[in-house]
Amino acid sequence: NAGVTQTPKFQVLKTGQSMTLQCAQDMNHEYMSWYRQDPGMGLRLIHYSVGAGITDQGEVPNGYNVSRSTTEDFPLRLLSAAPSQTSVYFCASSYSIIQGAFYEQFFGPGTRLTVL
Amino acid sequence: KNEVEQSPQNLTAQEGEFITINCSYSVGISALHWLQQHPGGGIVSLFMLSSGKKKHGRLIATINIQEKHSSLHITASHPRDSAVYICAAHSGGGADGLTFGKGTHLIIQP
Numbered sequence: 001n002a003g004v005t006q007t008p009k010f011q012v013l014k015t016g017q018s019m020t021l022q023c024a025q026d027m028n029h030e031y032m033s034w035y036r037q038d039p040g041m042g043l044r045l046i047h048y049s050v051g052a053g054i055t056d057q058g059e060v061p062n063g064y065n066v067s068r069s070t071t072e073d074f075p076l077r078l079l080s081a082a083p084s085q086t087s088v089y090f091c092a093s094s095y096s097i098i099q100g101a102f103y104e105q106f107f108g109p110g111t112r113l114t115v116l
Numbered sequence: 117k118n119e120v121e122q123s124p125q126n127l128t129a130q131e132g133e134f135i136t137i138n139c140s141y142s143v144g145i146s147a148l149h150w151l152q153q154h155p156g157g158g159i160v161s162l163f164m165l166s167s168g169k170k171k172h173g174r175l176i177a178t179i180n181i182q183e184k185h186s187s188l189h190i191t192a193s194h195p196r197d198s199a200v201y202i203c204a205a206h207s208g209g210g211a212d213g214l215t216f217g218k219g220t221h222l223i224i225q226p
Binding site for chain 1: 120149156157158159160161164202204210211212214215216217218219
């Protein structure tokens, strides 16, 4: 199993450009999430999905879109990049929630994004 | 919203020392997660616990639900344990119920 994969590993954008961060998992996990990690702050949830066709907003969704057409893929789209979106982005997947417990997440290697 | 505090923020120790990292949270939770982030950036889940204690190799995680406090211990520390350790409190639901601490940066010197 490849686990959770993310592409690209590094990206530099100019303000106003758009791009898609790719995330895929081969563990048949229903639950997938996108986080951003900034210096001095904990991981913050951008969007998440509990299964194909279902997405919801997290703590910091503005400026980002997601879709979940298949169980495996969960791309994150930046609509019009801004310097405030300079960050490291992590995708994660997990088993479905059972009896109210949220089980361990498997994280991708991250994408380091710089917006000039 | 849960407030999660970790201490210390930074810790430098000598190889072989016993390490303790603390995590406190403000609101009752269903589970507490400990994660490890290596200098290369990758994040790995170490433990998920809702009561008592769990052990994996040289790592031990404990939680006191009444005191809203968890600790991560490393016995016989080694330079390869150098990483950022992150705790996350789960208050219910899915990923939207997780609140992450800012992390403890641990350096083990040979």
